[in-house]
Amino acid sequence: MSRVLYELAAADPDRRFSPFCWRIRLALEHKGLAFEGRPWRFTETEALAFSGSDKVPVLIEDGRPIAESSVIAAHLDAAYPDRPSLFGGAAGQALTRFHVAWTDQVLHLALVPLLLLPIHRHLDDDDRAYFRRSREARFGKPLEAVCPDPEAQLAVLRKTLAPVRAVLRAQPFLGGDAPLYADHAVMGAFLWARGVGGPDLLEPDDPVEAWRRRMIERLGEGSRALASG
Amino acid sequence: MSRVLYELAAADPDRRFSPFCWRIRLALEHKGLAFEGRPWRFTETEALAFSGSDKVPVLIEDGRPIAESSVIAAHLDAAYPDRPSLFGGAAGQALTRFHVAWTDQVLHLALVPLLLLPIHRHLDDDDRAYFRRSREARFGKPLEAVCPDPEAQLAVLRKTLAPVRAVLRAQPFLGGDAPLYADHAVMGAFLWARGVGGPDLLEPDDPVEAWRRRMIERLGEGSRALASG
Structure with a gap:
């Protein structure tokens, strides 16, 4: 196929x-x-x-x-039911909706102010014009004015991660002993930051950072090159 | 037993x-x-x-x-593995940790300012003194000063519920077609409010309110009386 x-x-x-x-x-x-x-x-x-x-x-x-x-x-x-499950069954699939919704509606919102300028810097010319226009319309201000205090926004982001942190203190992945789609959804946010060379988001001793490194180590060979910051 | x-x-x-x-x-x-x-x-x-x-x-x-x-x-x-599962399997149990952590660390924090005075009002004398002393130490201010603008706090609470709302737009319970422990964890917050006669927390047309009513309808007979506000 x-x-x-x-x-x-x-x-x-x-x-x-x-x-x-x-x-x-x-x-x-x-x-x-x-x-x-x-x-x-x-x-x-x-x-x-x-x-x-x-x-x-x-x-x-x-x-x-x-x-x-x-x-x-x-x-x-x-x-592909014979291959490793992304959800761990029907209940897992239903429960994963919450991880995904939280990532989309809470985590991304805390992260995007930190990434607007790094994204913009890396786009090609056509996309750069589109990105500035569409995002400035969304935020109602120039890209450069969305995040006047990156350190404060970083603190917001780290606080936002509190429930993820609590889970990762108790088990190595959101899915338990191994990653599930819930891990992939949250990890997408960190690979977004990594892909545009965004700032270091986490303290070295944060359980979320240890999990992020475990997830990076599991990337397939083709993905490692694409994810380099 | x-x-x-x-x-x-x-x-x-x-x-x-x-x-x-x-x-x-x-x-x-x-x-x-x-x-x-x-x-x-x-x-x-x-x-x-x-x-x-x-x-x-x-x-x-x-x-x-x-x-x-x-x-x-x-x-x-x-x-009691032969009775209806609270988690829907091992993956569901691991994934549910996030719903619980989010409820404990995010939802409760948004809700407690609205409930301090209703709780205090309903306690017996010994508990009332204990509650005021311990909560005023935690918040660093008189109970009456913790939530100077209940309407604003209600708006915070409703915004906090955004990821729950997104899930409940897609399916009737956090656990899917029927409640799981994830539902019980979040519902605990609403029964806390109901138990002390707290304010109405949700708009009537909020999908979270429709879910809350479904959960109330499922209460056992002994629980209905205890939960009345």
Whole structure:
């Protein structure tokens, strides 16, 4: 089977940084499914039009496109039940929605102010103009004014991670003894930061940092190069 | 088997309000295990000394005490595997730690300023003095000064619930089609508020409010009376 994952890329095509694309890359590696990761940029909507989606991740399996990270993850687990589960069963899948929702609605919100300028710096010219325009509209101010006090925002981020930290004090992964999709969802945020050379987010003695390193060590060979900051 | 659950109570012994005790009451009902709920008050440490714990919940099964809500829940699921699972399997149990940690460290923090005065109002005299002293030390100010703007705190609480709301837009319970311990942990917070006649916390059209009502409808008969505000 041919399998292609469209992933958000910076000017350097090996700089992949979308947290939603990273989730699916980690999920594909988790399932042991070979794939080609194809770089895609914000403004390349025509290149993606065939899929019916205007944003990534989009996974193409034998020509059939599947869009939206949660839909792709559910598809992968249902279509390949003999490979390691992303959710650990039906209850795990239902419970994982909370980890994903918290990542999307809480963790990302605490992180994005720290990443706007690093992202902008790494985009190609067309994407850079699009990114500034769309994000300045969203935040209602110039990119440079969104995070006037990065140290304070870093403190917010670390405080936001309190419930993740509590879990990782009790067990090595959010999924227990080994990662599940819940880990991949949260880890996507850290690979987003890493992909654009963002600041160090965690104290060295933070249990979340120890977990982040464990997750980095588990990256497939092809992903290690893409994730380098 | 004799089974007694020590539960925090107000001056009125039928007014039970500890969110941690409620989790275990809901868990016992979930497992279909009969028990006697015994009222206990903050300052009755001697009555609990035999258990080795100085706070509730404590569950006594045939004279054997088990303390701390997460320990009790894990015990109930392991000891009664033929009854409905609280976690939906090992992965579900590992994943549920996050719901519990988030409830303890984020949801409760957003809720407690709204409940300090209602709790204080309902305690008996000994507990009232203890409660004021210990909470004023924790907050560093008089009880009456902790929440100068309840409306603003209510807005904080509702915003805090965003990831729960997102899940409940997609499925009827945090556990999926039926409640799991993750639901009981979050519901404990709402029964805490209800138990002390706290303010209405949610808008009528909030998916979290619809879920809260579904959870109330599922309360066992003995619990309904105890939970009335």
